[in-house]
Amino acid sequence: MRKITEFHCEPENLDGRQKEDALKAGCVFPEAYIQQEEMIKLAKFYKKSSGDVFCEMPFCHTLEAEALGADIRLGDGTTPPRVGKYCCETVEELLALPQMQLESGRMAETLRACRELTQNGEKVVFNLSGPLTICNSLIDIRTIFKAFRKCPEQMKKLLDKFCQEELRVIAAAEEAGVRWFSYADSAGAVSMIGPKLMEQLTETFTMPFLIQACRQMHRDSMMILCPKTTFALLGTGLGTLRDVKLPEVMTYHEACARMAGTVKIAGQMCMKRREYQLKNQILKEIVLTSRED
Numbered sequence: 001m002r003k004i005t006e007f008h009c010e011p012e013n014l015d016g017r018q019k020e021d022a023l024k025a026g027c028v029f030p031e032a033y034i035q036q037e038e039m040i041k042l043a044k045f046y047k048k049s050s051g052d053v054f055c056e057m058p059f060c061h062t063l064e065a066e067a068l069g070a071d072i073r074l075g076d077g078t079t080p081p082r083v084g085k086y087c088c089e090t091v092e093e094l095l096a097l098p099q100m101q102l103e104s105g106r107m108a109e110t111l112r113a114c115r116e117l118t119q120n121g122e123k124v125v126f127n128l129s130g131p132l133t134i135c136n137s138l139i140d141i142r143t144i145f146k147a148f149r150k151c152p153e154q155m156k157k158l159l160d161k162f163c164q165e166e167l168r169v170i171a172a173a174e175e176a177g178v179r180w181f182s183y184a185d186s187a188g189a190v191s192m193i194g195p196k197l198m199e200q201l202t203e204t205f206t207m208p209f210l211i212q213a214c215r216q217m218h219r220d221s222m223m224i225l226c227p228k229t230t231f232a233l234l235g236t237g238l239g240t241l242r243d244v245k246l247p248e249v250m251t252y253h254e255a256c257a258r259m260a261g262t263v264k265i266a267g268q269m270c271m272k273r274r275e276y277q278l279k280n281q282i283l284k285e286i287v288l289t290s291r292e293d
Helices: 017-025 036-050 063-068 091-095 105-119 131-135 141-150 152-175 195-216 227-235 252-259
Strands: 054-057 123-129 180-184 222-225 239-245 282-288
Touching: 017 036, 036 054, 036 105, 054 105, 063 105, 063 123, 063 131, 063 152, 091 141, 091 152, 105 123, 105 152, 123 152, 131 141, 131 152, 131 195, 141 152, 141 195, 152 195, 180 227, 195 222, 195 227, 195 282, 222 227, 222 252, 227 239, 227 282, 252 282
Parallel strands: 054 123, 123 180, 180 222
Antiparallel strands: 239 282
16 A cells, blocks of 8 residues: 655744845845845845855745736735735636746746846756645635545646646746756645645646656756655655765755756755755655556
């Protein structure tokens, strides 16, 4: 019997901290969410203050939803951005949403910030959100859970839509010079949605998305998965691990930076653990596999 193991993470408490960090970086919210130059200052500050090798963009998990039409209240950094009023009430309305706006608004500013950072020699990791996290800003998430049970074909269409939208984001980010992508679906942990729905989501979205993304991505690009997603792939038999030897002890972030072009998918540790050292000099590559039911 298949079993998806839960990865127990320690979510960052950002209440108030982002506002303080922005002031130290010489910028303020909400401008740091919406203006290219402010984003760049804050990304560089986070990198320097944490001793990281990456500049991370964006700073929240509402960017894709907003690009689809979500009403996002950015706030002043005291608390993370959150949804104002849901823009959809049904799955049909979600399916009718237009494509993400990549050439205007906050998404365009974020991509321009990525371009300037990469042109100045920075390694940028672009944070991608999974379908449940995106839905959580567009609609009452209970509607989605109900639709998974009662309308699986309709949900398959919605997941396909989100897959294509995320592939468009990846293409646009790569065009801006990004070579690292961090994927997480914080609203889709197995402890929250249960093993049955987690398996369904892994089969109908995560696996197809990763296959298409890896085919599309630049040969030197890397996808870095949240360990919750990694464990879902392993637990459903859709992924295995391969040990890749590192030349020396280094942090997980340093290993991901060093092994891009050699490893396509990583995902053994949370990206928030910037200081985590791979003392055994092994980076775990996730290899996608087909299974026999």
